[in-house]
Structure formats: structure tokens, C-alpha cells
Amino acid sequence: MGSSMPSPKYLTGDVSAINEFIDRFDVFLLDCDGVIWSGDHVFEGVVETLELLRSRGKKTVFVTNNSTKSRQEYLKKFTGLGIPSNVEEIFGSAYSSSIYISRILKLAPPKNKVFVIGEAGIEHELKSEGISFIGGTDPAYRRDITPEDFKGLADGSLLDPEVGCVLAGLDFHINYLKLSHALQYLRRGAVFLATNVDSTFPMSHGFFPGAGGISMPLVYSTGQKPVALGKPSQAMMDAVEGKFQLDRERTCMVGDRLDTDIKFGIDGKLGGTLAVLTGVSKKEQWEATDAVAVPAYYVDKLSDLYAAAARQ
């Protein structure tokens, strides 16, 4: 770590430092996987910690790169896990991508359709913005590639001439047929977007291929990189700010990953960043000289902030 870079302040167990930390912010942007839960397991004390923050007048916003769920589906997950929330405080990369397509990309006819690699969450959010799309969870694409596909994709007869954009997110049903369609659209000039480029997807206390791995075969075969809409992309920060009218100086990003969450907060010039050690990144990573991002604060786990309640 360079000498100009202050060490992150460790808050766990230090009640007065925790209270000072909380008082510095009005808004907490919270990553979900690795912070609130791992897969379907909610970390202990998280519900109480969120309630504590809200009881002190703080706004909580869940900012997640997972594109497999729409905001509505996320809300169901929150409710099912006993975490009070509402759709308005949920911000996923599928939503962020849809906003980007409808309000920034503004695809003009006749090339205004999106070819989707991903799960239902992306489709729901595209629909909510009135964007037409093909691919996604359509069973027509969940099958083996055939000699007729090779022929029709190569000569273009099986391609939809209205597709002007390929959007790739985490897809548990990724296959060669979908990748082949996407490759042909990209070779014919479609805009290349990714909901996010996370290298791994945390699940069941393990790591699985992330959304970035899904778009990598396309990056490798086209030589093009997608515009990524998830953290740490500032397109997502702009969308969050636009929606919540937040004061960046009074906002703190909370996450487990240096390369997405903490970098997102630092690049966005937020007042603070808080790393938790319940997910991907370890302390050694920000102590390394080539650290991708160094948080301003850290705790062992999010619920360590709950200790602040002791002094109330």
C-alpha cells in the first residue's frame, strides 16, 4: 500500500468509532451477496443491523450485480428471508442495464431489439422499460446447436434483423447455441453490453462462474469488451444518484469485493466505503501494494455495526 494511502479503520468492537461512522452518513448502499447473505443463508444479526440503521434515519439501498433476479423477485427473496424491504430500495444490474438501454442507448428502429443471454430478472426489467428482446429464457434457445443452426447463423437467415444490442448477464442455462447467436449479432455490429463482469458468483459458501465468465467467450472471439452496467461501472452510480437524489459525501458503500463494491464507492467519490469480510475479498488483498481499491473502513461482518446499539 502506498504511503499516501491511509490504512482502513477497523470498526469491529469499537463502539464509539462505530457510532461516529454511522453519524457520518445519511445513505448506505449495500451489496447483497457476501454482505447480507450467501445464497439463501442470511448472516446472523443482519436484520437487526438494518433496523438499527433505519431507526437512526438512514436510508438503505441494496445495490447488487446479480442480474438473475428482477427487483420484484429480489423483494420476494428479502421478504422470504425475513428482511423488511421494498422495491424502491432495490437496485440490481438488470435494472441498471434496462435504464441504460432505454434512456442512454435509445436504440432506434429498425435495430431496437436486444438479444439477451441471462435469466428472467433481465427480461422483467427490460419489459418494465418497454424494451423488446429475444433470447433469454425462451426455450427455443435452450437446446443443442444443429447443422441447420450453423448454416442459418453463418448466412444470417436465422438472425433477427432488428437486433441492435447483445446484453449478457449471469445465465445458468448458457449454451453454445446462445453464444453462437450472440457472436453473430456482435459481428454484425450490435452494441455489446454486460449486466456486470463479476468473475465469480458466491453460492452455498462456494464460488461459481460469475456473469463475467458468461461474456468472456464473446470478448475472446470478437476482441470487443462490453460496456458493463454493474458495479464498479459509474453508469450504475449515476442511475442510483438520479433515482435517490443522494448527497455523495453523505453516502457510504458497503460491500465484500474490492474490485466491484469498494472500487464503485471510491470511483463514485462517495464519503466512505466499508468492507466486510464475509464474502470474496480478504484483508490481505487491500494490504497488497497492487490493491485494486482500499476501503476507508472495515468490519469482520456487517452485524458488528449493531454493537453501536449498546450506547443508545
Add this chain to the structure above:
Amino acid sequence: MGSSMPSPKYLTGDVSAINEFIDRFDVFLLDCDGVIWSGDHVFEGVVETLELLRSRGKKTVFVTNNSTKSRQEYLKKFTGLGIPSNVEEIFGSAYSSSIYISRILKLAPPKNKVFVIGEAGIEHELKSEGISFIGGTDPAYRRDITPEDFKGLADGSLLDPEVGCVLAGLDFHINYLKLSHALQYLRRGAVFLATNVDSTFPMSHGFFPGAGGISMPLVYSTGQKPVALGKPSQAMMDAVEGKFQLDRERTCMVGDRLDTDIKFGIDGKLGGTLAVLTGVSKKEQWEATDAVAVPAYYVDKLSDLYAAAARQ
């Protein structure tokens, strides 16, 4: 192109130059896709050209990165397309990978099993070298991932403790379940091999995701690069040389790709390299100052060499 780098000699239409070229070599290593055929379409005049070379006492060896077929299956393809050949002159990346595993890697029990991502060609060649493997075309892996898979892969209970190597090749049945298995084995220390890392797979006069795209999600989620056994890897050249006892100075590599074929021949210090323009690479690519490799000779198509017969 640097001033020290001579321009490739263009042979098309120049009968005496073609005859001189042919006389310089005893062995021609030939790439298949984009040189001999594209998919199931044999380029015109190729059969006659191969016969011409053989009639002049030249040895022809087919060196291909395509791992989806075994040598036996390749022979069937050659025969079906009317190209006389035999198993001994076919050298594929699946065979090259199997040789590497059995004779160089020499996996020791109890970690001597290979997890395969790829098609039957790899399986056949692994069997021919007596290497045990799982994955590949096994229908048990050709399905959607389930919550039980996530759990069992994360805790390791669904993993085979004997797997010591992951071998990834082109797989038309690639899916999230296979990638997830491979990722867990790699995270637990398995050796990472790829039959080849071609960025695209030429088929039906079009381009599809290549074997490199199949291993890319694993590269991206592990941060590891595989040892690639196809061209331009010199592991493959060593295997070819070991088998055919060739004199490198009297050997010419013929191919359509600068980044695999031509580089393979140059790195292998062969006496010559011949580029054909019926496949991936275009003339502009070796004329660029940052060309990955520059051939010694080029023709529009392989059968242009057949013009040499005019002077016989």
C-alpha cells in the same frame, strides 16, 4: 512490418516459384479448417494438390486444433470427403493433449483422473493412452444445474477426489454445470489444460465460438491460464517431431491463421511457412506493423500449388 522482416513471397500463378517452393521441403504440415475445407465443404482442387505433393515424394501431415474429433473420426471425414489419408498422418489437439498427459504430466494416483470439457474426440484419444476421465459427453453432465449441485459442489461432496487435471476443448454442449465442476476442481489444485485456445471455430463459411472461448470463463474466474496443447504450442510441435522424425529445416507449415498456424511454424523454426487466404487471416493482418506472425510464402488458395503440375 519492420524493415528487417522480408515480405512474404506470393506464389499464386508463378509456376517456377511454386516448383522451387515444393522442392525446398520433404514434409508439409497442413492445417485443415480453412485450408483443406470449411466445415463439410472441401475446397476445389485440394485433392489433386495433395496427390501432386505425395507424387513428388512429400510427406503430408494434417495438424489440426479441432479437438472434437479423434484421429479415427478425422480419417472418416477425410474418406467421406474423398481425400485419401490414413490415421498415422493425422495429428489433432485431442491426441496431442492425451500424449502430453500420459507422457509429460504423468499424473500419479490417487489424483490421476481428468475432468473433460469437450466432445467425443477427446475421450477417444484419452482412452487410446489409457487415461481415466469423467465429464465429457457423459449425459449426467448435460443438464441444468440444481440447488443440490450448488451445495454439493461448494462443499466438495459431489466432486471426484481422484481428479487431478481439467482438460477443456471445444464443447458444443457447454453448460453452467460443467463449468462449475471444472471451476471447483481448479480451485482445489487440478492442473489446467486446454486442447487449444482458438478464438473462433470456422463452420459453414461463418465463425463460431472457438475452444478458447470455452476455457475463458474458467480463466476469468480462477485467474489461471491453461497450458494449451494445440498450435501454436510447441508441445504440439515436439510431439509431431517425435512421431515423424522430421527435419525441421525441410518442413513447411501450411495454414490460414497467423496466430496459430504461422506462429506455430515460426516458433518451431521450420524451414518455411505458407499462408492460404481461404480461412481466418487476411493479407492486411501480416502487413500490419504489429502482426503476430508473418509467413514466408502465401497463395490465394492451397490448390494454386497445383499449377506446378503444368511444368512436370
